[in-house]
Amino acid sequence: MxxxxxxxxxxxxxxxxxxxxxxQSITENDIKRVQNVLRSDFLTSGPKVTKFEQDLSEFCETKYAVTLNSGTAALHGMYSSVGLSVDDEVIVPAITFAATANAAIYCGAKPVLADIDPETMLVDSGDIESKITSKTKIITGVDYAGQIADYDEIKKIKNSIDKNINVFADAAHSFGAFQSNRKSGSIADASSFSFHPVKGITTGEGGAVTTDNQMIYKKIKQFRNHGINTEFQERNRNNTWEYDIQEIGYNYRLSDIHAALGSSQITSxxxxxxxxxxxxxxxxxxxxxxxxxxxxxxxxxxxxxxxxxxxxxxxxxxxxxxxxxxxxxxxxxxxxxxxxxxxxxxxxxxxxxxxxxxxxxxxxxxxxxxxxxxxxxxxxxxxxxxxxxxxxxxxxxxx
CATH class of the missing domain: 3.90.1150.10 (Aspartate Aminotransferase, domain 1)
Incomplete structure (x- = not known):
């Protein structure tokens, strides 16, 4: 032959x-960090989650980061944080992973598709403009292949029509990327990440939302933990068992095992x-x-x-x-x-x-x-x- x-x-x-x-790319240090957690007191709801969130916010140059157990959960939490519900619309690119649209459907909203730019495969800002209606609550720009969508242009368009529309980033592909000297995760109103094994960093499975908006941050913190208004570590420090469930939430917490791997991955x-x-x-x-x-x-x-x-x-x-x-x-x-x-x-x-x-x-x-x-x-x-x-x-x- x-x-x-x-x-x-x-x-x-x-x-x-x-x-x-x-x-995935796993180092001996990654393995050691995970082993240390397995020998520790907390496998979940512990200090490694807090540490990973601090590492993420520092890396992405944002005020806040909140972890969840998948990129899909991160999208769901991000959408829910602004009250997305029935009769609302979320504009997403026609070419994206299904989770970008599915998370809107979880909230009872309707996904609306915008076409893409065939040269970059980023969402076509002009087509976004034609898809905005009185029901549009969120525009989600998807960062594709490692390249950040043009959020400045998206914001410019939405501001000319309705300043109350939220501009979010599905940044699952762009961890560590830059746009005009700004880090991925710091450009849109909030950004969701995935830490699946093939992504820029991995936690096995996992996700996060980064934002400078305190309200979005607090809403997602409750959302990921059944709507409970306090964290386990906070109740421990205050010597109380009491908490309040103020709204519906989910079991979307990331474990300390996953978080320790994430913190280690960020170092390289x-x-x-x-x-x-x-x-x-x-x-x-x-x-x-x-x-x-x-x-x-x-x-x-x-x-x-x-x-x-x-x-x-x-x-x-x-x-x-x-x-x-x-x-x-x-x-x-x-x-x-x-x-x-x-x-x-x-x-x-x-x-x-x-x-x-x-x-x-x-x-x-x-x-x-x-x-x-x-x-x-x-x-x-x-x-x-x-x-x-x-x-x-x-x-x-x-x-």
């Missing part, structure tokens, strides 16, 4: 073992993001020599954190569609992925009357994107094998 014959057609793959698109996040940027730089250089494949554009005011690296396939230059390109790369043992299926494509979201034709940019870009592997512990061999496979498949399918 010839090495240049595609593996999908019976040739040899560029590598023997499968390279996944993303993976800058170096890991730099590794991500270096991998992305190597991808940038490589695809310049591959006709028909381009990367997403970065806003000039943004500094990317590269949660993922997404390329666009010019279908006019290849004999196959994106799906076949994807399968060919997977056959070469390169674990490419696609982020994300547009919300209007999902069976559940069709219940809201979303029509594909209303989001032409989302349809166009979805048919052309592929996510390449990118994580801090990738080796030089891993990186080179991705590039080799990309060149191999592109050459084989070139018109």
């Amino acid at each position: 010839k090495i240049n014959k595609l593996a999908i057609d019976g040739g040899l793959p560029v590598r023997k073992n499968f390279l996944q698109y993303g993976k 996040v800058d170096s890991k993001i730099n590794i991500r940027r270096n991998i992305a730089k190597n991808y940038d250089i490589a695809i310049r020599d591959i006709n028909g494949i381009t990367s997403l554009k970065t806003l000039t005011k943004n500094i990317h954190s590269y949660h993922i690296y997404v390329v666009k396939i010019d279908l006019n230059q290849f004999k196959v569609d994106r799906n076949q390109f994807f399968l060919a790369l997977r056959s070469e043992n390169i674990g490419v992925n696609v982020h994300y299926v547009p919300l209007y494509e999902h069976t559940f979201f069709k219940n809201f009357g979303f029509i594909q034709g209303d989001y032409p940019n989302s349809k166009y870009i979805y048919d052309r994107i592929i996510t390449l592997p990118l994580w801090p512990d990738m080796s030089e061999y891993d990186l080179n094998s991705v590039i080799e496979a990309l060149k191999k498949v592109a050459k084989a399918y070139k018109r």
Whole structure:
């Protein structure tokens, strides 16, 4: 078998073992921090949660941070903190993970989709403007791939229509990114993060909301703990068992085990993001020599954190569609992925009357994107094998 014959057609793959698109990066210090908690008095509702929240607010340069047990819980808490309810609307991008919209539905509100910019895959501010109604309560800009959405432009638009609309960030992809010298998490009225294993930092599962708004902070603190108005540690200090439940809440607390891992991860996040940027730089250089494949554009005011690296396939230059390109790369043992299926494509979201034709940019870009592997512990061999496979498949399918 010839090495240049595609593996999908019976040739040899560029590598023997499968390279996944993303993976956690865990150090010995991370493990030690978790072990210390397991030997301590508190596995949950303890001092490590408070410490992690302090670390987060310091890192994101905000007054407050409150942790929850997932990025989805963080979105739910963030939306609920401003009283989102039945008959309200939340504008979200048409291409995002379902949680961005689901959290609005949990509150009884209706998600409204805005199209995206096909060059950046960030939400199209102009389409946001056309979707604002008297029912709009929240606009959620989604930071995509490691790039922060243009919140200044979103705020400018909403202020010209209704200053009372909240501008929130689903910042699950952008931990450690910058926009105009401001940290991700500090730009919108409030920002939610995910600490899933493939994100910038991980707690296994977990999430957080950062904000400078004290009311939002206090509301989410109660929301994550059944609506209880005091924390366990606070009651301990005051020698009381009494508390009050003032409104409905959920069991969304993050444990000290998870929090300890998060605090440890923050200590190395800058170096890991730099590794991500270096991998992305190597991808940038490589695809310049591959006709028909381009990367997403970065806003000039943004500094990317590269949660993922997404390329666009010019279908006019290849004999196959994106799906076949994807399968060919997977056959070469390169674990490419696609982020994300547009919300209007999902069976559940069709219940809201979303029509594909209303989001032409989302349809166009979805048919052309592929996510390449990118994580801090990738080796030089891993990186080179991705590039080799990309060149191999592109050459084989070139018109």
